[in-house]
Amino acid sequence: MRLLWILVLTQIVSASEFVILRNGSKLEAESRSDEGNTIFLLQKGGITLILDRSEIAAPAPAPGVKLVARVVVEPSSLLVNNMISNAAAKHGVDADLIHAVAAMESGYQQSARSNQGAIGIMQLMPATARYLGADPSDAAQNIDAGTRLLRELLLKYEGNPNQVALALAAYNAGPSAVDRFGGIPPYLETRRYVNKVIRRYNER
DSSP states (O other): OOOOOOOOEEEEEOOSEEEEETTSOEEEESEEEEETTEEEEEOGGGOEEEEEGGGEEEOOSSOSEEEEEOOOOOOOHHHHHHHHHHHHHHHTOOHHHHHHHHHHHHTTOTTOBOTTOOBTTTTBOHHHHHHHTOOTTSHHHHHHHHHHHHHHHHHHTTTOTTHHHHHHHHHHHOHHHHHHHTSSOSOHHHHHHHHHHHHHHHHO
């Protein structure tokens, strides 16, 4: 599935990484990460631009006043809804729970990338994606793999009255942390995450 990336350009000065697009536009960023044919440019303010390698002509020769891309077009909400519905039916997970996790993790943004390296709509870590045999840069595979992970975690805590909360805590902090503490870990981030996802889930 090929997504359309639309660039909105503004001028800024000084950067550490430069690339030139085939259309002649010059982009700058604080750092660059290449994964196969996908290139991630991390810009000031934590904005990450995702480009296909075919869109890049060559590195820019020198710093200066450049154009920086700021906005991308994500998969349509209808397309994401269909992907979630398909994954829910395939793996037997409540679609509303998948929606709650996707909204909390990335706001349904496939271009989202965390400081820890989590990728896409369900915020899959590269190692987790490899374990699940998925390409996290592909929205459909990302959602499918995240749903499979949720299913594994729900099955792990099946029979526990706090099954959903424990599964969500494990999705956020890892099952080893849940097992180590015998329940939701005492991490503020994880507890807020679980509460917010469950609230979103109940609202749906």
